[in-house]
Amino acid sequence: MPEEKTQSLESALWSAADALRGNMDASDYKNYLLGLIFYRFLSVKALKAFAESNRMDENNHAELKKQYTQFLDPNNMIGDIKTREATMSSLLNKNGYHIEPENLYSSLIDNINDGSFEIEQLETALHELELSTNNQSSHSDFDGLFQDVDLHSNKLGGTIRQRNHAISETMLALNSIDLFGHNGDVLGDAYEYLIAQFASDAGKKAGEFYTPRQVSDIISQIVTYKRNGGDDQIRTIYDPAVGSGSLLLNVAQHVDRPELIKYHGQELNTTTYNLARMNLMLHGVSYEDMELRNGDTLDKDWPVEEPYQFDAVVMNPPYSAKWDNDDSRLADPRFRDYGALPPKSKADFAFLLHGLYHLKENGTMGIVLPHGVLFRGAKEGKIREKLIEDNRIDAVIGLPANIFHSTSIPTLVLVLKKNKDNSDVLFIDASREFEKGKNQNNITEENIEKIIDTYKNRKDVDKYAHVASYDEIKENDFNLNIPRYVDTFEPEPDIDINEVKQNIADLDAEIARVQKEFDEMAADLVETDVDKNDKD
Structure with missing residues (x-):
């Protein structure tokens, strides 16, 4: 991955936190920011899987989203109900989850841009995702995954309007990042970068969940080495x-x-x-x-x-x-x-x-x-x-x-x-x-x-x-x-006593010379009668 693209992505992700800063410290806003980043990733992944299944151009986002909506929206659907069910089943098996067209991150962005967004729409989207997985047991793969994205918290603002604004601005900032077309590694690298930044910002609490990559590298190379x-x-x-x-x-x-x-x-x-x-x-x-x-x-x-x-x-x-x-x-x-x-x-x-x-x-x-x-x-x-x-x-x-x-x-x-x-x-x-x-x-x-x-x-x-x-x-x-067991002691270099004596003698001579010059300058000084000069 080119270094400039990495820096651009990291900078964009970090700037998204600005919309949440204020009443929150890093240990609070990281929950919102990382949760929203992840939801956007899942939305992009859902569209990418749809493109692959239907052999469509995944880089044409507008057309792809239009087709996704036509295939899966019961009110605007190509074909019959069986088409929708077959498409949903295919995507569910491929991704392990399903996102309805109106719940896509980009759909919520459209609502923000036309002024119709309400924070409950995001809350519904997150909730429905938790219920959508293909896990046949009573436990969903996404159970509780977004529980720290508290959309009713006063830390987002004291009124519904303020909370809508804070979340809207954060989502818009995240939407400026071009995730589509990447295989996930770019976002993964940026994700770990953000964790490191949060750890620096929040101190010990955030540091508990982050191991520096260099230390991870050392351990990883050792445990995978077979002597x-x-x-x-x-x-x-x-x-x-x-x-x-x-x-x-x-x-x-x-x-x-x-x-x-x-x-x-x-x-x-x-x-x-x-x-x-x-x-x-x-x-x-x-x-x-x-x-x-x-x-x-x-x-x-x-x-x-x-x-x-x-x-x-x-x-x-x-x-x-x-x-x-x-x-x-x-x-x-x-x-x-x-x-x-x-x-x-x-x-x-x-x-x-x-x-x-x-x-x-x-x-x-x-x-x-x-x-x-x-x-x-x-x-x-x-x-x-x-x-x-x-x-x-x-x-x-x-x-x-x-x-x-x-x-x-x-x-x-x-x-x-x-x-x-x-x-x-x-x-x-x-x-x-x-x-x-x-x-x-x-x-x-x-x-x-x-x-x-x-x-x-x-x-x-x-x-x-x-x-x-x-x-x-x-x-x-x-x-x-x-x-x-490992002696790292570095012995002090040998001291030349004669050289030290000579250095001291040279310093004494220099001090005497400077003192003599100072005494001569002091003798040349003439006292000035300030009061007399003022009267003249």
């Missing part, structure tokens, strides 16, 4: 703290046949869960290939039915979160083999053990965590020792500080396996290799490439990486703090 060759196709991925779904999608970019992947994920925050569903759909993931759940990963295990173990597990959980570590959880198969539960105030190892439990024997897991998991003692120390004894930890990769939108603390990627072909642990200290940015530091492509190459080669690199044996780790009391 011993063979079939490298990842077919199932699981993210127990799925957030926006960016980690799941990034893994798919590093396999040969992403269409074979089944995506699984769970998210506690309902709004973020809906964002993940939108994000996967925006990137072309079919409804049959995703299994996302809104729930508490640590409170109740999921999934518990096949498939419950996965080729790759990826995760960026909330750091040092509180959780319920009641002793009854010692019987939970996720935690029972470790003899202790993570402390109530720090659920880091709880997330790790949950993910490891759901990893296949030949799979790879990558999880982002704070550095405390490497050296904290007590119960966490006991769990860490058990993981090392069982040869589960494959690599420890230290990342630079201030690369996340939600925290400035340095983090790391912990790589775990159940079936390793070695008994050592690779330590990589990449904390000092980054590009400094205005708000966050950036891990460059070169930085990422160095991390991945080092992981694949699995050899010592001076002041950067070290392969530590089990005995070496045991000698360190199972403490995995990176500085214990």
Whole structure:
């Protein structure tokens, strides 16, 4: 995708938020903006599917919409009722949903332009979409997807007229973006750009659902790498703290046949869960290939039915979160083999053990965590020792500080396996290799490439990486703090004492010369009698 087109699209999407700014902060208006972007995408996709089914020119939007209306509008229809039913059935099977002609985003725009738009029209359109899917169960693929688009909120305005105006202006701004003719990747890229911007704007709350692309790239390339060759196709991925779904999608970019992947994920925050569903759909993931759940990963295990173990597990959980570590959880198969539960105030190892439990024997897991998991003692120390004894930890990769939108603390990627072909642990200290940015530091492509190459080669690199044996780790009391294994100390250059003495002598001479000049200038000064001069 050309860079100029990307910048133009991102700029247009961001400017659409201006119509909602005022009484809202980023954590509020993102719900409206992303929901409307997604609805417009679905409308465009519905027309595109209709064009493909009827072998029409999908770039002639006006004619295509006219034909769509004639085929599907009961009051203005070509053919009989069977034609309409057959067309609807075809589109429903193709897209998984149906949008009536009057509910198309472009139809609502027409109403805005001729002054007939009422906010209830959009509310009806969103509601009917939720009911239109081809899911034969009582649960729709779109259930609750737009529940955060509260069209009656006073944050849109105190009166119906004000709310109509705010939504109308936002929809018009979004309508200026040329989405038709793109395959979804353009909008997907812009969508993730917006998530990053919202995270910057809203702070910690928004940052919880966004993992920077560079970190996702590192984890994705690692979990899709097969050291011993063979079939490298990842077919199932699981993210127990799925957030926006960016980690799941990034893994798919590093396999040969992403269409074979089944995506699984769970998210506690309902709004973020809906964002993940939108994000996967925006990137072309079919409804049959995703299994996302809104729930508490640590409170109740999921999934518990096949498939419950996965080729790759990826995760960026909330750091040092509180959780319920009641002793009854010692019987939970996720935690029972470790003899202790993570402390109530720090659920880091709880997330790790949950993910490891759901990893296949030949799979790879990558999880982002704070550095405390490497050296904290007590119960966490006991769990860490058990993981090392069982040869589960494959690599420890230290990342630079201030690369996340939600925290400035340095983090790391912990790589775990159940079936390793070695008994050592690779330590990589990449904390000092980054590009400094205005708000966050950036891990460059070169930085990422160095991390991945080092992981694949699995050899010592001076002041950067070290392969530590089990005995070496045991000698360190199972403490995995990176500085214990990777020496990044840079000795100070030798000091030439004679050169320092000469520099001091030169400075003394210079000071004496300047002082002499100053004294001579002071002696030449003549006092002026201001009062006398004034009288003259």
